[in-house]
Amino acid sequence: xxxxxxxxxxxxxxxxxxxxxxxxxxxxxxxxxxxxxxxxxxxxxxxxxxxxxxxxxxxxxxxxxxxxxxxxxxxxxxxxxxxxxxxxxxxxxxxxxxxxxxxxxxxxxxxxxxxxxxxxxxxxxxxxxxxxxxxxxxxxxxxxxxxxxxxxxxxxxxxxxxxxxxxxxxxxxxxxxxxxxxxxxxxxxxxxxxxxxxxxxxxxx
Numbered sequence: 001x002x003x004x005x006x007x008x009x010x011x012x013x014x015x016x017x018x019x020x021x022x023x024x025x026x027x028x029x030x031x032x033x034x035x036x037x038x039x040x041x042x043x044x045x046x047x048x049x050x051x052x053x054x055x056x057x058x059x060x061x062x063x064x065x066x067x068x069x070x071x072x073x074x075x076x077x078x079x080x081x082x083x084x085x086x087x088x089x090x091x092x093x094x095x096x097x098x099x100x101x102x103x104x105x106x107x108x109x110x111x112x113x114x115x116x117x118x119x120x121x122x123x124x125x126x127x128x129x130x131x132x133x134x135x136x137x138x139x140x141x142x143x144x145x146x147x148x149x150x151x152x153x154x155x156x157x158x159x160x161x162x163x164x165x166x167x168x169x170x171x172x173x174x175x176x177x178x179x180x181x182x183x184x185x186x187x188x189x190x191x192x193x194x195x196x197x198x199x200x201x202x203x204x205x
Contacts, residue, residue: 001036001076002089004028010067011055017067019047019054019075028077029054035075042075086129090137096121099144107141125150 005028008018021028028035029047036042042058049055061067079087088110096104096119105121116128119141127143135141 002079003074004035004077005075007067007070007073007075008053009071010064013064014057015061015063015067016055016057017061017070018050019056020052021054025080026054029056033077035077037070037073037075039070039073086132086135087137090135091119091141094135094137094139094141096127096141096143098150099142104143104150123150 004023004025005019005021008020010016011018019029027033029044031044031046033044034041035044040060042060045057045059047054047056061070079089091107091110094107096107098104104125104127105123107119108122109120110129111118111120111126116130119127119129119132121127127145127149131143131145131149133142133144
């Protein structure tokens with residue numbers, strides 16, 4: 001199961017709650033969707049965006065008292081099968097190999113960045129996700145990077161790499177094409193979150 005968000009607060013008197021997603025896959029809150037919690041399953045009745053969160057009515061939360069009791073509860077779901085996405089829980093721990101077949105380190109986390117999500121390696125290097133050309137989930141990631149990228153001072157500001165990637169599908173996932181970057185990312189440093197990121201128990205790839 002991947003963590004995709006958590007219940008933030010009660011809203012109104014009929015059991016509606018605020019939900020903070022850590023995934024960009026908003027279909028997680030489609031009516032009829034079933035999410036898992038430590039207290040059992042919750043079924044989405046309705047959901048609507050509000051600022052940077054969502055107001056959600058769950059069938060199993062009938063009133064404000066129950067909504068208050070559920071504050072802070074983690075929401076989890078099964079991974080979404082999408083072969084065209086790179087999932088955070090598949091990236092973390094993988095060895096990064098460049099176009100010269102040199103292993104440059106292992107991914108320790110995926111960083112959510114406006115220009116392009118970044119792979120942070122145990123060597124300190126930062127690699128824009130758009131340079132990923134293939135991967136074996138949880139094992140290795142092949143990248144094709146500009147000459148000198150791994151020689152850059154790793155203390156440089158994380159947002160300094162000028163790579164344009166539109167943000168799109170993130171159930172803690174990343175697009176192979178580099179044209180989209182994902183969730184959750186929220187960039188979470190563990191593979192239990194969805195980036196949604198998936199905020200990759202497995203987190204939602």
